[in-house]
Amino acid sequence: MRTQVGIVGAGPAGLMLAHLLHLAGIESVVLENRGREYVEKRVRAGVLEHPTVELLRETGLGERLDAQGLPHHGFALRFDGVDHRVALTDLTGREITVYGQQEVVKDLIAARLGAGLAIEFEVTDVSVHDFTSSRPRISYVDAAGVAQTLECDIIAGCDGFHGICRPAVASELSFYERAYPFAWLGVLARAAPSHEELIYTYHDRGFALHSMRSPEITRLYLQVPPDESLDGWSDDRIWDELSARLSADGFTLTTGPILEKSVTPMRSFVVEPMRHGRLFLAGDAAHIVPPTGAKGMNLAIADVRVLASAASAFLREGRTDLLDAYSDTCLRRVWRAEHFSWWMTSMLHRDPAGDPFDHRLQLSQLRYTASSTAALTSLAENYVGLPFGAPS
Incomplete structure (x- = not known):
């Protein structure tokens, strides 16, 4: 088989990438080792940043989101038995939306199948080859048990933390x-x-x-x-x-x-770079954040937005500049989200090895954050999501 972009993984990253590529007129094949029912019922994140919501609407995926999603204009920091509201919209002019990751996945699957495009579910023995050449390949066994080879121009590793793509290039990466x-x-x-x-x-x-x-x-x-x-x-x-x-x-x-x-x-986890040859890592394949900051799925969507634009420029215009910049572009946002997630986690969790001094420091940070407009604004703008392309 032959396609332009071979995508390993049918989570939010892989499916959103396929959707964006389709809108740009780029062919792709999506491979997933789980069945459709499992993928659509897998409960994960539930907070969508403002830029993520805007992108879903702009690309025709807003109908169920707008009908069933729960917009939130703030949240509470509760300590000492008292709530201190972080007024997201008042502070930033933006909001977050509670809408489960599995619902986003359902919408993306429905859009792809509705466009007459396939997703290869229940594939096994997936491996990537020749990604340092101009003709990378993905080999796998399809759901019917038939061995297949997919030739492509680009491979997107969207197969999560436990996937096969990152290990294939592990010797070329730095791990943090x-x-x-x-x-x-x-x-x-x-x-x-x-x-x-x-x-x-x-x-x-x-x-x-x-x-x-x-x-x-x-x-x-x-x-x-x-x-x-x-x-x-x-x-x-x-x-x-x-x-x-x-x-x-x-x-x-x-x-x-x-x-x-x-x-x-x-855990916090990042690999650099997020690319080796024609193999590009996105989402959890490249980075993990503690869930305290609600960044995981949003970072995956941000990654593939960058990758879709870069792949389109390469495949339609022959440009390589955006592909060459992919890793650096994504990592600026990734490290900002890593820091914010670490900060939220460190401020709100009791370290079992900590002592009363640590406890007092955490309370001091919470009290300052809750009482300072500047600190609340910083928290709020990170929580609702920095605009795509914003300096980080």
Whole structure:
């Protein structure tokens, strides 16, 4: 087979790249080792930055987003049992939208299939070849068990942290990473949100986050040790701990059946460069951020926006300047998001190895941030997302 861009991975990065390329008149093939049902039900991030929302609307993907997404004009920093509102729209003129990653994936899949373009689900034995030449190849076994070879001009590695593309060029990359001494125990519950906005809570017992996915579904998180087992967390224990950490005057936590539970270790991870030859890494294949800053999916979308423009200039005009600049362009935004996510994480989580001095420093940072218009503005403009192309 032959195409212009071979895309490994049908998450938000790979699917959005394919969508942008299609709008630019560029052919692509998307390969995914999971089935469609799994991909569409995989619960991940839920906060869309303002630039991400604008891009989805501009590219014809705004109908369900506008009907079902929940615009948020602020969120609460809760500490000392008191809420301090970060007024996102008042401070920046922009807002975020709560709309699950799996919903974005559904919209992208529907758009691609609706345009008569295929996605190769349930492929196996994927490997990339000859990416330092002008004729890179992807070999794989399709869902019917038939070995295939896909020749292309560019390979996009959008296959996540555990994918095959980054390991194929690992010897050519520099790795930067940090592991955190805690994880998030996340639950999805059939319960109406207890507050109209997100609540980021700093508590003596550890961090907690109140979020939502719809008017009927709540998403909640607890800080736990990185090796925590779910076996010790009954539904009752989870609700009791959430109630303790989220406690505040006038606040009542709404409870309900817990639909899903998971423990997610927290890490920061970046590789440089995000390109080797004709192989380009995007999204989680190139970088991971702690979820505290809500940047993961938004960074993936930002990456492929840059890559789609660069690929289009190369394939339609023969220009190589944007491809050559791809890694540096993306990494400026990546490192800004890494810093913001690290800062939010460090300010809000209790380090189990910390001491009373650390605790007082965190409270000082929280109190300053909540009382300073300049600090709140900096937090808000990073949280809603810097405009595409803005200096970082």
